[in-house]
Amino acid sequence: MRRRRGMTxxxxxxxxxxxxxxAAGAVATWSIASRAAASKRAVEIGTAIAVSEIERVKALRYNYVPASPLQGGVPVPTIRWYDRYGNWLGAAATTGDFRAELTVRILINxxxxxxxxxxxxxxxxxxxxARSRRYETARxxxxFGGI
Structure with a gap:
């Protein structure tokens, strides 16, 4: 008997x-990798904004940094808005991609x-x-005598 060539x-x-x-595994991996990169970028921008806000307040010096007003015994934060690249949107902005909330409390007086x-x-x-995901908290x- 002869063997046939080819595949069944x-x-x-x-x-x-x-x-x-x-192929399905490659597509799923690509999707996860692209989302992870976007998420990492947002976290890094959030960290940069937090550091920028801390440094901005430190540059004002102690006397020029008022304590946050209280509402019902809870400090009301000052809100500054940033775009998706981490650029401040200005004092008149009421929305943006990142929301930085600054709270100042007097600990010792x-x-x-x-x-x-x-x-x-x-x-x-x-x-x-939308204030649904917190990227960073810095304190x-x-x-009075220095930083």
């Missing part, structure tokens, strides 16, 4: 199935006078525009 239909179907599984015994806490939270302390 079962072998062709198995090969097609293997190629299909590999022993004698109700501004002197070297005073200490303020500055907290910056960076959220997405620092300001003292």
């Amino acid at each position: 239909i079962v072998e062709v179907l198995v090969a097609a199935l293997i190629v299909g599984i590999v 022993r004698d109700s006078q501004t002197n070297r015994e005073d200490l303020k806490e500055v907290v910056v939270e960076v959220w997405d525009g 620092t302390l300001l003292s």
